[in-house]
Amino acid sequence: MLPPTIRSPCARSGGGHRGALGERAAPAAVGRTAADADLAGGRNGDRGRRGSGAAPVARRSGGGSRPATARRRRDGPSAPPRRPRRVRPAADPAPPPVDDNGRKWSDAKGWGGKPPGPGSAVRITDKVVLDTDARIGSLLIDTGGSLVFAKDRSLTLESGGNVEVRGTLALAPDQAHTHTLRFPDIDERRFRGGGTTVVDSDTGLWVTGQGYLRLDGAPRTAWVRAAADLKAGDTTLRLAAAPDGWQPGDELAVTPTARPTPSPSPPPTTW
Known part of the structure; x- marks a missing residue:
């Protein structure tokens, strides 16, 4: 050696x-x-x-x-390849803090004497807190601006046109309340599609540029097993555990959990 x-x-x-x-x-x-x-x-x-x-x-x-020579021959066997370096994915950045200390939507002074109403094209460049139900024609939250729903009450904002978020839009209620953003006048027959370009006829919620959207839903049980086998026509379901967050009016989907019975193979064809 x-x-x-x-x-x-x-x-x-x-x-x-x-x-x-x-x-x-x-x-x-x-x-x-x-x-x-x-x-x-x-x-x-x-x-x-x-x-x-x-x-x-x-x-x-x-x-x-x-x-023995001073350098490796060119036609000799090459060195074994190095193992690729394992790169850990970077952690998601922390969401920016939500500032709920802006001016109130209901304050007429902040709107020049009158809060916006149905048909109004609203543009927000500062910090605004929605503290009352409202209906508008469209909404643009510009870069540096924010609209935060007050978390201590249930609120609904209706828009007849697009809501575009370039700044911050936050719906983060307490557990006892609900925040709703609704588009009551959507006509799907006018939908054209524009990729990442905002289209007036495609009414909906758009988050563009460096926009930040925060939507906090209420915690609830995603699924639970039945306590006994279910039969067609049953009107009462007994569950193995009490679900959290289920409310009257919720829609439930019942799916099978047993393995499906394989279909019998057809007899071989002989000639």
């Missing part, structure tokens, strides 16, 4: 001299690993030419010798 490092004596012009492990030699010119020594030179012969001098020879315990 070769040592970790092979120290190669310098080659002299006009005829070199060979050095072996354990022999006295001139100061080393390069450091070589055992793997590099095995890759260098041919398998037959004890000497390799480099310029006008002879390459040093390293003896192996198993007999024979191979010339």
